[in-house]
Amino acid sequence: NAGVTQTPKFQVLKTGQSMTLQCAQDMNHNSMYWYRQDPGMGLRLIYYSASEGTTDKGEVPNGYNVSRLNKREFSLRLESAAPSQTSVYFCASTPHPRRQETQYFGPGTRLLVL
Amino acid sequence: ILNVEQSPQSLHVQEGDSTNFTCSFPSSNFYALHWYRWETAKSPEALFVMTLNGDEKKKGRISATLNTKEGYSYLYIKGSQPEDSATYLCAFQGAQKLVFGQGTRLTINP
Numbered sequence: 001n002a003g004v005t006q007t008p009k010f011q012v013l014k015t016g017q018s019m020t021l022q023c024a025q026d027m028n029h030n031s032m033y034w035y036r037q038d039p040g041m042g043l044r045l046i047y048y049s050a051s052e053g054t055t056d057k058g059e060v061p062n063g064y065n066v067s068r069l070n071k072r073e074f075s076l077r078l079e080s081a082a083p084s085q086t087s088v089y090f091c092a093s094t095p096h097p098r099r100q101e102t103q104y105f106g107p108g109t110r111l112l113v114l
Numbered sequence: 115i116l117n118v119e120q121s122p123q124s125l126h127v128q129e130g131d132s133t134n135f136t137c138s139f140p141s142s143n144f145y146a147l148h149w150y151r152w153e154t155a156k157s158p159e160a161l162f163v164m165t166l167n168g169d170e171k172k173k174g175r176i177s178a179t180l181n182t183k184e185g186y187s188y189l190y191i192k193g194s195q196p197e198d199s200a201t202y203l204c205a206f207q208g209a210q211k212l213v214f215g216q217g218t219r220l221t222i223n224p
Contacts, residue, residue, distance in 0.1 A: 035214075040216060042203060042214040042215055042216040042217050043205075044214070059213075090157060097209075100145055100146035101163065102160035102163050103212060106157060107156070107157050108157055
């Protein structure tokens with residue numbers, strides 16, 4: 001099992017460009033999450049999908065959109081990148097959203113917006 | 115907005131010493147408290163999921179306690195080793211989402 005995979009690993013964008021970060025899990029988990037990590041701020045939730053077919057905003061959703069393509073895949077889109085979106089993005093998944101179970105994290109995507 | 119606080123923000127400890135740090139969280143709407151270990155350039159790895167007041171969990175030299183009534187959890191590391199150097203994150207689970215603290219960055223000096 002690969003667990004949670006993310007592509008790309010690293011990306012440089014110019015202000016105003018768009019891109020999609022991909023996330024996939026092979027653990028048959030129902031719930032998937034997108035976080036961003038900034039120095040001194042821990043992990044902040046951008047969007048999550050409690051189950052296939054649903055998505056909800058997290059703490060910092062502005063400037064992002066998501067798609068839960070199927071049970072395995074959850075993508076994060078930046079329509080018009082801004083320097084404030086320079087960050088490391090982590091995808092995570094968990095079997096069930098309301099159970100007390102750990103979240104499993106992908107390796108991260110490092111994004112630099114110039 | 116939920117507030118999850120970790121202290122201290124960073125800690126330097128001599129190899130062989132024991133150490134502990136704190137996670138404070140809201141005492142209402144509690145589902146679980148998660149601890150993660152996060153090494154630089156890697157992804158966070160789960161240590162514990164704690165659910166009941168008074169819970170104590172142990173994994174090797176690392177242990178954690180939970181007090182849901184007063185809203186805090188302690189993480190203890192006994193006999194620190196260089197490989198314990200990492201950032202330790204706690205996260206409060208209220209229903210479907212986790213809210214993370216900012217982490218405690220632990221450095222073990224040989």
